[in-house]
Amino acid sequence: MRALVHDPDVPGRLAFAEVAEPRPRAAEALIEVRAASLNFAELAFADRARPGGVPGLDAAGTVVAAADDGSGPAEGTRVVGFGWGGGAWAERRAVHTGELAVVPDCVELGAASALPAAGVTALRALRRLGPVLGRRVLVTGASGGVGRFAVQLAALAGAHVVASVGGPERGEGLREIGASEVVVGLADVTAPVSGVLENVGGRSLAEAFGLVEPGGRVLSVGMASREPTTIDFERERLRGGDRSIEPFVVGHPIHGERFGADLGYLVGLLARGRLDPQVGWRGPWERAGEAAEALLGRRVRGKAVLDIG
Known part of the structure; x- marks a missing residue:
């Protein structure tokens, strides 16, 4: 074949x-x-x-x-x-x-x-963040495959979604699918966020961690920048508060984490016009x-x- x-x-x-x-x-x-x-x-x-x-x-x-x-x-x-x-x-x-x-x-x-890799990744990462109803959620790399699904699913879950992109043209269409704010980079994110789905890595991951409020969480979902991240944890200790950062892994069949059920859920949203x-x-x-x-x-x-x- x-x-x-x-x-x-x-x-x-x-x-x-x-x-x-x-x-x-x-x-x-x-x-x-x-x-x-x-x-x-x-x-x-x-x-x-x-x-x-x-x-x-x-x-x-x-x-x-x-x-x-x-x-x-x-x-x-x-x-x-x-x-x-x-x-x-x-x-x-x-x-x-x-x-x-x-x-x-x-x-x-x-x-x-x-839907499969990008959609299920966004869905499971959002679940890992926990309840987001009425909370500010930051999605970096929001114009990519995972990012655009994450924006939609977070908005459907009731979050105030802050979508960060690499340039103005990359942000086109994000408000139409649920973003409450669209920013270029992270310099204009002035209010704290309760959770972050971080798709870029490198400097972006470190900056995003600095925006999280006490009790919040950053999930490192991807590394689109292909750059490593350096975080000054002594500075973070001085900031105080209980914030966490963790690498996110979508799952593995050895642990019984098959995609079928979540794929079915996403297909259902697509069929009802609730997901693009x-x-x-x-x-x-x-x-x-x-x-x-x-x-x-x-x-x-x-x-x-x-x-x-």
């Missing part, structure tokens, strides 16, 4: 190749992929990938062979799925049924494909290199989606 594979020697590090058909395990369904989305992290850290491997975490399509163990959706069902091992950027992929959600006919598959997938770039998978360069160059607001086949 045809697939996009990791090739470190070509622009965008992606090339087409013929690869072996997936061989589903007992609890896996075989999916005919129709759309897949790209995530910043899987491109930014592509040097960790195995040459010749099929990347991609998120894809939507149709079940062409149900799981042998009887779990999951039947053949012919429209689904969206997540795969810890990649494999989404191919004509077919095998997905554990615990990582699948059924997509109703009213939801377009390309829109559904934008924020697809900022879309095109055929023959243009994957262009999509990757646009995403890495921060020229995409939200998600990039490839139509496959």
Whole structure:
């Protein structure tokens, strides 16, 4: 079958190749992929990938062979799925049924494909923050895939959302999806916040920690800056108060943290018009290199989606 594979020697590090058909395990369904989305992290850290491997975490399509163990959706069902091992950027992929959600006919598959990694990350990170009703929540890197889902979900949960972006153009559309304030950088955030979903890392993470009120929490969700963070904890001790900062990990199947249930919840929001997938770039998978360069160059607001086949 045809697939996009990791090739470190070509622009965008992606090339087409013929690869072996997936061989589903007992609890896996075989999916005919129709759309897949790209995530910043899987491109930014592509040097960790195995040459010749099929990347991609998120894809939507149709079940062409149900799981042998009887779990999951039947053949012919429209689904969206997540795969810890990649494999989404191919004509077919095998997905554990615990990582699948059924997509109703009213939801377009390309829109559904934008949900798994970014949407579930935002959802679980927001849960980790705890109750946010009536509280100020800061989302940094708010124009990215995770950021735009986090803004919407925090607003739905009743938060006063402060959305921080890297430039004025990156903030377009954020108020329309729930942001109460849109700021460039963090210098204009003058009032304390109770929680932070921090997607940038580096200096941004340190600055965000300094904005948290006593009892608040910062979750380090991502590292879009690809820069390490230095925090002066002696200064923080002198500030007083009980604030916390922690790395956020979306989960792992070894701990039973499958994506299926949360994906189903997000698909439901999409179907009811309460969540927007924020697809900022879309095109055929023959243009994957262009999509990757646009995403890495921060020229995409939200998600990039490839139509496959």
